[in-house]
Amino acid sequence: MPTVGLVAGEGGLAEVLAERIRAAGRRVVCVQVHGDPGRLPEVCDRYVHVPLDQALRGLQVLQEEGVRELVLAGKVDKLRALGALPGAAGLWPERARDRRDPELWPLVARLLEQAGLRVLPQPTFAPDLVAGAGLLAGRELDPREGEDLGLAFRVARQVAAAGIGQAVAVRHGVVLAVEAVEGTDAMIRRCREFGPGAVVAKVAWPGADPRFDLPVVGPQTLEAMRWAGATALGVEAGSTLVLDRPAFEAAAAELGVSVVGWAPEGG
Template sequence: MDARRRLGILAGGGTLPREIADSAVRRGMPVTIVAIDSEADGDFGAHAVTRVYWGQLGGMIRAFKAARVTDLVIVGRVQRPEIGIMRPDWGFFRHLPRILRIVASGGDDGVLRHVVRFFEGQGIRVIGPDMAAPELVIGEGTMGAARAAPGDQTDIQQGMALIRALGAYDIGQSVVVAEGRIEAIEGVEGTDRMLARAAARRADPNHDIALKGGVLVKRSKPGQDLRVDMPAIGPATIKGAQEAGLTGIAVEANTVVAAERVRTVREADAAHIFVQGVKEENLGPAGRRFNPRLVAMRFRRASRVTPAEHATLDAIKGLTVVDALAAFSVGRAAVVVRNHVLAVETGEGAEATILRASGLRQWASITRRRRGVASLRDMQDLTQSFVTAVADAGYAGIAIGGALYVADAIREAAIADAEERGLFVLVRESGDRNGP
């Protein structure tokens, strides 16, 4: 170990910040923890902790520099912050122009890449949990006693392929697959809430999805910066998988960490759930980072409301996402707000997807102006109840990938209702389908 290295930990929720701190101390590295007060809920033991609010950027930097921190790990569960709990200090306002560029960068990947650049601009090297505590990383093979069946392996590969296909759009790190069917895709809500959603759908007698079986697949998105967004599982993941009736959890080997590893394996064994690290097979080249400004997609306005430029860009991204999902037989709808994909449809229906997305939010929304677009693959999902859901959620408009049926009274009534509610309705011109 280099005696000159000093580790800083910017801690969110969960046990990983403490586990990484303990690992560093065992190897003789001094540790300084700065915990985000509204997020960090773990026990830090004997480690000294400085607590700050989201907006106290100056306090974070002062604590790390006072401790002569050389390397920084940003780890732990966080929610997208509400402006009211940020309590900014002078350091926040000093760096405000850069902060605004960070939150406007679009999607988790964009935000987190800018966060890395910010701290490295302060002379602190940002490293991943795998460098700070390599023993937490899940390698290739099975961790516990349970083993995947041949059918599970098929679902695992489909889940890996789906996350890879959607990586260019910065959509979540995990999916639920059962008997070849995509039952859930993680949006901005995180893995635990996605699993709870899958469990609730399985318990609903009105749905025809599997009552048990299936696999949670979790992996990094192509191009994801693992220094600040390394996927993780833990005891809560095991509990969520068990409540959803899944038979196993598969993660991409060497890119996912296990929190409370011993407990995670023990509880997985007790629930007869396999946990397997999977080496990615050759799935072809990953798509490049999606930029809607580089896509030539033509629209016609079905209502007289004119969208802003940023809304048109959200429409382009939403329709491209549902195009990509069509190959997996899901994705009738998607919600994009300020270039963030909040939610995609996975069999629950377009209207239900809007209702789910209305409870989610992107990073640091600082305006109450209508923002965001609900995109539909086909015109058949455009109904007055869908329009009502979009308006109630506060989105600016609707984008539709299918052809406009002028003689369809239901669709005409929905468009008229959207116009009355101040929503734009864009219809993609035939043939304009562009991927990353």
């Protein structure tokens, strides 16, 4: 069967997708542009680490391997990427001045497609990772957490619509933190200074394209909540990927937190 390319950043999603792709009988060629390799060299048929300022080399590797389909997975340090890509032999158009994520990712996809590569939706090989609606892990929400999550989702959607970030933390009707370039886990950790009891909402970009940058949560998200004393996490149902579900559920139960899938019309 055809080889599938995997362009990997930081985080556990790339490893999970590599394993699922191979389980589907496909060969996996991974080009990692950011982050710790982890187990990627073991779970891919070919693994190459390519610095961001050598992005064209990564494309060459994929083309040499006959890759026509690929998946993008994992977080990339956007500031490093924006510093590196303009010098990559014209790969990054200087005219692209709006570099918020909803503008960046479609441009990346177009560049890859121009090179003859079709970008597949992230859940293609792992549809079971997509969060459903309702209680996902841990205990039920209490009334105060439910009210705070409603506000957190309303604000998070406004923040996402502005192309700023995908997560917001609230406690007792007060917005404690808004995610920007630092990422969700770092935002959650910032809430520690405000004391325990925050709830966190994480949403998809408006009109989310399932090929890239779907919201991802996992055990590391709950570890950040433990550090900050956060008590509840709401994720957008149908658009969020949940990694390592057994460990995620066990951690939520141990911490006594609530994790819910929030339907888009529910916030």
